[in-house]
Amino acid sequence: xxxxxxxxxLLCTGLSAAAGNDPIRVYLIGDxxxxxxxxxxxxxxxxxxxxxxPLFDQGVVVENHAANGRSTKSFRTEGRWNKVxxxxxxxxxxxxxxxxNDQKIKDTTRYSALEGYAANLRRYVRExxxxxxxxxxxxxxxxxxxxxxxxxxxxGGYPEAVRRVAREEEVVLLDLEPLTREWxxxxxxxxxxxxxxxxxPGTSPLCPKGRQDDTHFNVRGAxxxxxxxxxxxxxxxxxLAGHLDIPDLVVARDGSGDxxxxxxxxxxxxxxxxxxxxxxxxxxxxxxxxxxxASKRNVELTGRGDVRLTWDDYASKIGxxxxxxxxxxxxxxxxxGEGWTVRNMTFENAxxxxxxxxxxxxxxxxxxxxxxxxxxxxxxLYLYGSGNRDGETVTGNARIRFEDCYVEGxxxxxxxxxxxxxxxxxxxxxxxxxxxAASTCRGQQxxxxxxxxxxxxxxxxxxxxxxxxWREYAQTVFIGCEMGEHIRPEGWHDWGKPRAHKxxxxxxxxSSGPGAAPEKRVRWARRISAEKARELLAAFxx
Numbered sequence: 001x002x003x004x005x006x007x008x009x010l011l012c013t014g015l016s017a018a019a020g021n022d023p024i025r026v027y028l029i030g031d032x033x034x035x036x037x038x039x040x041x042x043x044x045x046x047x048x049x050x051x052x053x054p055l056f057d058q059g060v061v062v063e064n065h066a067a068n069g070r071s072t073k074s075f076r077t078e079g080r081w082n083k084v085x086x087x088x089x090x091x092x093x094x095x096x097x098x099x100x101n102d103q104k105i106k107d108t109t110r111y112s113a114l115e116g117y118a119a120n121l122r123r124y125v126r127e128x129x130x131x132x133x134x135x136x137x138x139x140x141x142x143x144x145x146x147x148x149x150x151x152x153x154x155x156g157g158y159p160e161a162v163r164r165v166a167r168e169e170e171v172v173l174l175d176l177e178p179l180t181r182e183w184x185x186x187x188x189x190x191x192x193x194x195x196x197x198x199x200x201p202g203t204s205p206l207c208p209k210g211r212q213d214d215t216h217f218n219v220r221g222a223x224x225x226x227x228x229x230x231x232x233x234x235x236x237x238x239x240l241a242g243h244l245d246i247p248d249l250v251v252a253r254d255g256s257g258d259x260x261x262x263x264x265x266x267x268x269x270x271x272x273x274x275x276x277x278x279x280x281x282x283x284x285x286x287x288x289x290x291x292x293x294a295s296k297r298n299v300e301l302t303g304r305g306d307v308r309l310t311w312d313d314y315a316s317k318i319g320x321x322x323x324x325x326x327x328x329x330x331x332x333x334x335x336x337g338e339g340w341t342v343r344n345m346t347f348e349n350a351x352x353x354x355x356x357x358x359x360x361x362x363x364x365x366x367x368x369x370x371x372x373x374x375x376x377x378x379x380x381l382y383l384y385g386s387g388n389r390d391g392e393t394v395t396g397n398a399r400i401r402f403e404d405c406y407v408e409g410x411x412x413x414x415x416x417x418x419x420x421x422x423x424x425x426x427x428x429x430x431x432x433x434x435x436x437a438a439s440t441c442r443g444q445q446x447x448x449x450x451x452x453x454x455x456x457x458x459x460x461x462x463x464x465x466x467x468x469x470w471r472e473y474a475q476t477v478f479i480g481c482e483m484g485e486h487i488r489p490e491g492w493h494d495w496g497k498p499r500a501h502k503x504x505x506x507x508x509x510x511s512s513g514p515g516a517a518p519e520k521r522v523r524w525a526r527r528i529s530a531e532k533a534r535e536l537l538a539a540f541x542x
Contacts, residue, residue, distance in 0.1 A: 030097035034066035041206040046222035071101035071110040072120035090132030099140030139177035144214035195221030252282035271295040296337040303344040315356035331358035365398035380409035385418030393443040412437035436467035438474035447475025457486035487515025
């Protein structure tokens with residue numbers, strides 16, 4: 001009874017050896033159906049454990065020690081268990097899934113008869129508990145073995161042996177065998193091949209002659225099974241379930257996702273979908289140039305860890321057709337689909353100081369960026385919106401929000417026609433030049449608004465303008481912003497367009513810091529009231 005009570009406490013509270021905010025550690029031990037795979041030669045095979053980490057937030061760390069071909073016997077005799085057991089601390093979890101290789105009666109290094117198999121499982125369970133960690137037993141996943149169109153069992157008494165040990169030792173059981181059996185049976189013989197390692201000849205460098213494997217999963221199969229395991233946690237292991245954060249699609253360079261590139265994930269987003277699609281990008285540098293079309297909308301894109309998307313095109317670069325790339329063609333990523341929310345991502349144009357080189361171009365409305373970084377030099381962030389409308393009168397434009405972001409650049413590094421709100425952002429100048437170049441359309445309610453932002457600069461940068469008008473009706477307003485000493489007292493420049501003195505709307509309210517000098521600003525700049533400031537901010541709440 002004491003053992004049961006302790007297990008329940010650990011399961012519900014997620015106690016760990018170190019109090020505080022240390023992540024919960026989940027150790028996976030088992031065979032190839034769970035293992036992390038070597039990705040050489042574009043290996044399409046995955047174990048479900050390979051895809052398990054991205055299903056949790058940063059409060060859980062998964063260590064996958066499962067290995068191809070291992071049984072309850074060989075995993076121990078090879079010293080693999082010792083390496084795990086030595087690490088265990090109170091509050092850790094050990095997921096134990098074997099069975100496929102224990103059945104191999106002709107292999108004395110791996111074979112365990114049913115009683116020996118059960119005894120091995122008990123030993124893993126008890127040694128885990130001796131370290132204060134929590135054991136979790138899993139029955140082996142089903143083999144895809146159809147006879148006459150009917151899925152046929154291949155595991156014999158091994159799954160029941162796991163269930164028996166779970167009952168006797170009072171261990172949480174994740175019974176994957178019936179779950180995976182029902183899933184594969186529902187697909188049928190032909191369709192289920194698409195989730196296993198059935199590889200057509202000439203499609204994989206790893207197996208150029210093809211492969212027909214009914215035991216091991218491809219990415220699609222591992223995706224499904226990993227989520228099956230996660231679904232079981234909601235009722236059985238609340239401490240882990242509280243950290244589940246399951247996206248629709250995962251991008252990861254280490255093969256733990258559905259795709260290796262963000263471009264592939266974008267292509268997989270359903271066109272014109274009303275339901276939100278959630279994409280998680282795992283830590284890494286992704287060298288890609290991406291164009292998100294208008295049909296890909298209502299997406300939450302989140303980076304886990306340090307995620308950087310980078311490319312190095314620039315305006316004067318000659319493309320494959322002999323034509324210059326141009327400013328609009330230089331962007332690392334184009335957001336053309338409306339309703340995207342982007343979190344914890346870094347977007348970079350790495351071309352260097354070679355003229356215009358855009359990191360992000362925003363063409364759609366209802367875009368929101370939270371805790372993102374925009375790195376570049378000239379023309380880093382292009383807020384294109386519906387574009388420049390020279391000579392036209394408009395009533396509105398794309399609405400874009402930036403919250404707790406970082407934007408850097410040299411010249412005109414925040415520019416364009418869209419209505420954009422920057423809230424609590426750091427705006428960093430890397431050269432003596434101009435921060436903004438708005439091209440707000442005539443009749444547009446609001447242009448660029450900076451609310452509670454910090455204007456900073458690299459060492460040696462001492463003379464920066466708040467902005468200049470790319471188009472004559474430019475609107476740029478700073479509200480409650482802290483301005484560094486690099487901001488020039490006059491604040492604004494007319495770009496040699498004296499008519500803009502009457503048409504542009506350049507204003508501040510409640511600026512602070514050494515760069516705040518309202519009495520020294522150009523005569524045609526404005527100081528607005530608190531009421532006007534509230535009105536401009538309210539325009540982004542509609």
